[in-house]
């Protein structure tokens with residue numbers, strides 16, 4: 001039996017090079033070895049106000065980007081969270097098991113409620129419980145998440161404990177984090193002390209998967225670097241440069257040491273020019289495939305439906321077991 005991997009991406013902002021390097025690129029390498037489920041967390045997106053039209057279009061766009069980036073909808077189960085209603089149903093059961101104190105500790109909640117002071121809704125607070133439901137429904141073994149989601153995964157593990165304390169073991173599998181070896185964290189281009197984030201308001205901070213060549217070049221060339229001259233990987237003192245080197249290394253397959261050697265005696269500008277070209281070349285075929293997919297929404301709908309149907313069969317088994325275990329009558 002293959003191990004089960006599951007991950008999701010909230011449908012907000014624009015998928016970035018950070019998502020690709022930190023998440024999707026790793027997922028591609030897992031698709032033969034594991035049973036993989038990937039979904040678009042559209043319900044999670046609603047914790048912040050979304051223009052309905054934009055949300056709809058963005059959901060298609062993310063899905064098309066996943067496929068264009070090489071996730072095969074036959075090898076993986078790729079679906080939209082809201083299409084499988086078991087997610088919200090399990091989330092309710094888990095909500096009734098999760099102490100407020102545990103949610104109060106979540107740093108993402110603290111950050112988000114500072115950012116969205118006018119919309120601190122209960123969904124923002126219970127967000128990690130829905131995430132736990134996403135994971136537990138599929139008897140997931142491994143969850144490939146970036147560092148920022150580690151705390152939520154820990155909470156999910158705690159929730160398994162709360163459930164087992166009350167009802168005994170055997171209903172859920174205890175999930176673990178899966179972290180890729182390289183490029184686990186790509187930083188913002190203008191402010192390399194913070195993560196490259198798809199919900200960043202300043203679009204100079206990230207490269208979007210569907211940016212055109214001109215934009216990509218401009219963004220990479222204007223990335224913040226220090227005033228030094230040596231091309232050396234040193235995340236503490238040369239955060240901007242080191243970030244560019246990480247991106248370069250992941251996309252080219254060359255090690256950091258090889259890059260340092262190749263750029264000995266050269267200037268930061270040289271590296272930026274080459275990196276911009278590499279990113280443009282990497283994303284060009286992705287963009288073409290993406291444009292093609294977006295022209296045919298009926299086809300995207302079919303793929304989404306097939307993904308959701310396959311996911312639901314699995315989700316239903318777990319939810320039935322949960323309902324039975326907690327004492328809800330069979331329907």
Ligand code: AMP
Pocket residue numbers: 007008009010018019021022023024144145146147148149183184185186187195196197198
């Ligand atoms: P998000 O963009 O926060 O919805 O995250 C979707 C997935 O991409 C998660 O697994 C994140 O940890 C990962 N991810 C997002 N941004 C980055 C980044 N800058 N570097 C590495 N991984 C990232």
Ligand code: TRP
Pocket residue numbers: 006007008009010041044130131134135143144145149
């Ligand atoms: N909260 C995650 C993020 O913003 C997205 C997500 C939702 C997720 N449910 C998940 C990731 C389940 C992994 C597993 O990145």
